[in-house]
Amino acid sequence: MKVILTGDRPTGKLHLGHYVGSLRKRLEMQDKDDYEKMYVMVADAQALTDNFDNPKKVRDNVKEIVLDYLACGINPEKVTIFIQSMIPELTEYTFYYLNLVTLSRLERNPTVKSELQQKDFNKSIPVGFLCYPVSQAADITLFGATDVPVGDDQLPMIEQTNEIVRKFNSIYGETLTECKAILPDNEKAFRLPGIDGKNKMSKSLGNCIYLADDEKTLYEKVMKMYTDPNHININDPGKIESNMVFTYLDVFATDEYFSKYLEEFKNLDELKKAYQKGGVGDVKIKKFLYNVLNEILTPIRKRRQELEENMDYVYEILQKGTNEARVVAKKNLEKFKKAMQIDYFN
Numbered sequence: 281m282k283v284i285l286t287g288d289r290p291t292g293k294l295h296l297g298h299y300v301g302s303l304r305k306r307l308e309m310q311d312k313d314d315y316e317k318m319y320v321m322v323a324d325a326q327a328l329t330d331n332f333d334n335p336k337k338v339r340d341n342v343k344e345i346v347l348d349y350l351a352c353g354i355n356p357e358k359v360t361i362f363i364q365s366m367i368p369e370l371t372e373y374t375f376y377y378l379n380l381v382t383l384s385r386l387e388r389n390p391t392v393k394s395e396l397q398q399k400d401f402n403k404s405i406p407v408g409f410l411c412y413p414v415s416q417a418a419d420i421t422l423f424g425a426t427d428v429p430v431g432d433d434q435l436p437m438i439e440q441t442n443e444i445v446r447k448f449n450s451i452y453g454e455t456l457t458e459c460k461a462i463l464p465d466n467e468k469a470f471r472l473p474g475i476d477g478k479n480k481m482s483k484s485l486g487n488c489i490y491l492a493d494d495e496k497t498l499y500e501k502v503m504k505m506y507t508d509p510n511h512i513n514i515n516d517p518g519k520i521e522s523n524m525v526f527t528y529l530d531v532f533a534t535d536e537y538f539s540k541y542l543e544e545f546k547n548l549d550e551l552k553k554a555y556q557k558g559g560v561g562d563v564k565i566k567k568f569l570y571n572v573l574n575e576i577l578t579p580i581r582k583r584r585q586e587l588e589e590n591m592d593y594v595y596e597i598l599q600k601g602t603n604e605a606r607v608v609a610k611k612n613l614e615k616f617k618k619a620m621q622i623d624y625f626n
Contacts, residue, residue: 284309284462285425287321287364290341291331294348295488296573297472297481300531301431303352305462309429310358318359319423319605320349322598325365326415329408330399343591346598348491351584356597362605363598364419369609373418373616374411380447381414381440389413391436398484417441421456422609422616429462431471433480455619472531477506477524489573491580498577502570507562514561520552525565532572541571 286302288294294303310318322345327338342363349361364370386392392413396405408415416437420428421444428438438461445456471480474487481488489501505525511518520526535547542564545551551568554560587594617623 281316282314282426283424284315284318284427285420285423286429287323288345289323289327290338290345291327292341292483293344293490293492295481295490299491300464300472302429305429305464307353310355320354320359320361321364321419323364326412329406329412346594347584347587350587351580360604361598361601363602366602367605367609369613370418370422373422374415377414377417377444380444386410389436389440391433413437413440417444420459422612424457425459426457427462428459432463433471435461452619473527475501475505475524477522491577492584495574498574499570502566511562515558517558518555525569528569537572542568
């Protein structure tokens with residue numbers, strides 16, 4: 281049976297990129313009966329690798345992440361939600377894994393290279409940040425995860441994890457299980473760009489639409505979205521390539537939304553052809569996108585507000601899940617250390 285593990289860094293509220301990149305897949309997977317266990321981790325220890333001087337930011341956002349999980353529909357009766365730093369066994373796994381990975385291999389990791397460039401550490405790279413792929417390998421393998429829902433930017437991390445698994449097993453015997461990435465079904469959702477059209481949606485870049493955004497904020501963000509700069513007049517032919525409104529419509533606009541909010545078109549293909557021909561304005565397509573996104577986000581927003589009024593319940597779920605994860609972690613660490621022949625008193 282499958283074991284599923286995924287998670288997020290608590291550095292801000294979750295946004296639409298998280299929703300299409302992995303949250304929707306998690307919701308789909310939790311309602312199937314083909315898995316043994318499903319874990320969702322709040323990766324606060326990993327968040328501290330580049331927020332070590334601002335622990336309050338990480339602490340405050342733990343609750344924001346969990347509120348987003350529950351508001352989206354993550355069911356604590358089916359899913360174990362836990363806090364990474366409360367599982368000390370993860371630190372021990374990471375420590376031993378560091379012996380199985382070279383510095384040059386970590387520096388070649390495409391995701392790490394990209395994030396190092398983005399964060400502009402220069403020569404002052406925290407070792408913890410450089411080594412976070414090793415920490416992720418510990419997260420996955422400690423719980424025996426076989427399936428990991430991720431965005432495509434995390435594929436190098438899955439590859440790194442499986443390299444560590446193979447190296448460990450070759451030295452200590454068949455102990456660990458390799459995992460596979462579970463990507464979004466819609467290729468357009470692999471890496472949802474920000475509303476500025478220049479980068480992927482990122483909290484640090486300030487180009488996000490958050491799941492918790494109210495209607496006014498959502499409308500303002502959609503109306504600011506990058507489209508075709510040469511589509512000045514309604515009758516001008518417009519380009520859909522690199523047009524963020526159409527990129528988002530590709531991900532979110534199924535046919536039923538047209539009958540509700542844009543009856544003159546049957547589907548997205550018709551709208552695209554009309555825009556490319558000329559005669560459809562940017563304001564019209566932006567208002568349509570707003571209506572689509574608002575319909576998706578309204579129940580999430582409402583559920584989140586209800587949960588915010590009962591934070592004791594939220595923390596109860598988080599503590600219960602963390603305790604459950606700790607029991608599994610302790611048991612699996614014993615097997616791990618036995619394989620390494622460092623169980624001296626058993």
